[in-house]
Amino acid sequence: GENVEQHPSTLSVQEGDSAVIKCTYSDSASNYFPWYKQELGKRPQLIIDIRSNVGEKKDQRIAVTLNKTAKHFSLHITETQPEDSAVYFCAAVNQAGTALIFGKGTTLSVSS
Amino acid sequence: DGGITQSPKYLFRKEGQNVTLSCEQNLNHDAMYWYRQDPGQGLRLIYYSQIVNDFQKGDIAEGYSVSREKKESFPLTVTSAQKNPTAFYLCASSVYRDRGEEQFFGPGTRLTVL
Numbered sequence: 743g744e745n746v747e748q749h750p751s752t753l754s755v756q757e758g759d760s761a762v763i764k765c766t767y768s769d770s771a772s773n774y775f776p777w778y779k780q781e782l783g784k785r786p787q788l789i790i791d792i793r794s795n796v797g798e799k800k801d802q803r804i805a806v807t808l809n810k811t812a813k814h815f816s817l818h819i820t821e822t823q824p825e826d827s828a829v830y831f832c833a834a835v836n837q838a839g840t841a842l843i844f845g846k847g848t849t850l851s852v853s854s
Numbered sequence: 855d856g857g858i859t860q861s862p863k864y865l866f867r868k869e870g871q872n873v874t875l876s877c878e879q880n881l882n883h884d885a886m887y888w889y890r891q892d893p894g895q896g897l898r899l900i901y902y903s904q905i906v907n908d909f910q911k912g913d914i915a916e917g918y919s920v921s922r923e924k925k926e927s928f929p930l931t932v933t934s935a936q937k938n939p940t941a942f943y944l945c946a947s948s949v950y951r952d953r954g955e956e957q958f959f960g961p962g963t964r965l966t967v968l
Contacts, residue, residue, distance in 0.1 A: 786959050831897060840904060
């Protein structure tokens, strides 16, 4: 079945360092790849997304890259800050375009 | 954080009882979703609905049921057939298109079976 693998499950960085989270997906028909951030005790919120017609998208300190041939996409956070500490989820839309399949999440800890 | 609400925030249930979780949205979204969140398991899809009076099973639908009688509402019933119902439940909604769109999440309901 359709599947999204996310790595690493935990990531610890020093403030100011970069953080990279990687995901692979199984359905070659997927064409929409969002990233959600969930702070402790709060609901997930979209931070960036990318569609399959582009290879990279940037929004200030956050960027997402997509490699359709290899079926993987990555989240890059530069100049990390303590408020970036959260759980990050990647997702891919299913073949029918009707639902998202989520990865298991990455817990990012940024220490000052 | 308005737009999509869930109630109650915390819910306790005795074994063998059914319980219904509420989800309401005023975003005029066609699509609504229910997820279950367990530590280390990510967000697993229970049921989803793109239109009133229609819904589809997700990956872990067994032991759950839903209804979609109104566009604004998508209640989830956790039945006694669900073997391990203690979890955090998230509802979401989105504009429905056939290519995937941003989902907006509710604040969640934490269900504990005693």
